[in-house]
Amino acid sequence: MMSNEFEGNVALVTGGSRGIGRAIAGELAAGGAKVAILGRDGDAAAEAASNLPGSGHGGWSCDVADSEAVNSQVKAVESALGPVGILVNNAGLTRDNVLMRLKDEDWELVMDVNLKGAFNTTRALTRGMMKRRSGVIINITSVVGLTGNAGQSNYAASKAGMVGFTKSVARELASRGVRCNAVAPGYIETDMTDALDEGQQEALRSRIPLGRFGAPEDVAEVVRFLAGPSARYITGQVLAVDGGMVI
Numbered sequence: 001m002m003s004n005e006f007e008g009n010v011a012l013v014t015g016g017s018r019g020i021g022r023a024i025a026g027e028l029a030a031g032g033a034k035v036a037i038l039g040r041d042g043d044a045a046a047e048a049a050s051n052l053p054g055s056g057h058g059g060w061s062c063d064v065a066d067s068e069a070v071n072s073q074v075k076a077v078e079s080a081l082g083p084v085g086i087l088v089n090n091a092g093l094t095r096d097n098v099l100m101r102l103k104d105e106d107w108e109l110v111m112d113v114n115l116k117g118a119f120n121t122t123r124a125l126t127r128g129m130m131k132r133r134s135g136v137i138i139n140i141t142s143v144v145g146l147t148g149n150a151g152q153s154n155y156a157a158s159k160a161g162m163v164g165f166t167k168s169v170a171r172e173l174a175s176r177g178v179r180c181n182a183v184a185p186g187y188i189e190t191d192m193t194d195a196l197d198e199g200q201q202e203a204l205r206s207r208i209p210l211g212r213f214g215a216p217e218d219v220a221e222v223v224r225f226l227a228g229p230s231a232r233y234i235t236g237q238v239l240a241v242d243g244g245m246v247i
């Protein structure tokens with residue numbers, strides 16, 4: 001793989017301070033991009049940015065669910081680093097419960113962060129990408145958005161929503177030189193999955209044909225491929241990175 005395929009390009013990664021987003025930011029930086037990390041905690045975002053390979057990266061505090069904050073922070077990023085050519089919508093959270101016990105707030109928060117958050121950042125960057133007739137958008141969904149999952153109806157709905165969003169954006173922006181794809185991770189070892197106990201982890205592992213949980217890098221390297229020139233003829237796709245869980 002080329003080692004500097006993103007030279008001269010700027011990548012924006014939401015939720016890039018830890019976990020999968022941090023690994024994605026690392027891969028894009030290793031490919032030569034200047035990376036902007038947007039996170040709820042500005043200090044954590046700045047810390048993560050300062051540890052990326054290369055130079056010129058930065059961290060900004062932003063709640064992706066807040067469209068005004070997104071619009072103003074996207075402007076701040078572009079005036080500091082230049083036009084964003086790669087957007088990775090990675091920020092996400094869970095508020096799991098069985099349907100009967102899900103509160104309005106659990107539904108709304110998960111939809112607002114996972115689905116509306118992706119809309120907010122994409123809308124904020126679309127005009128510039130269309131004008132330049134180039135851009136790449138990658139949405140981090142989940143295999144749960146494809147299969148559903150008991151106890152995660154809000155999360156699965158938000159992730160399935162991202163699939164429809166990805167396909168629509170791909171159709172709408174293809175003629176303007178902008179590609180949009182989604183990556184659907186299976187079970188990846190991060191803070192999000194740390195919450196599971198040993199028994200739950202063992203039961204899950206037995207459902208993964210490749211026999212192990214994924215690492216953030218397993219997802220990040222696929223994002224790097226989709227963002228790069230080797231994926232120039234791929235748009236509107238959902239690529240599962242799940243050790244074969246969903247075949």
Ligand code: NAI
Nearest residue numbers: 015019020040063064090091092142185187188190191192
């Ligand atoms: P994580 O919890 O370690 O990281 C999520 C990041 O998003 C954090 O940096 C967090 O601060 C940020 N974030 C949350 N709400 C935000 C908001 N309102 N505004 C800005 N940033 C916000 O989770 P992980 O595992 O790294 O997940 C990353 C993405 O991958 C998420 O979208 C998640 O749904 C998805 N995913 C994760 C899987 C896993 O097994 N870990 C499986 C499938 C999908």
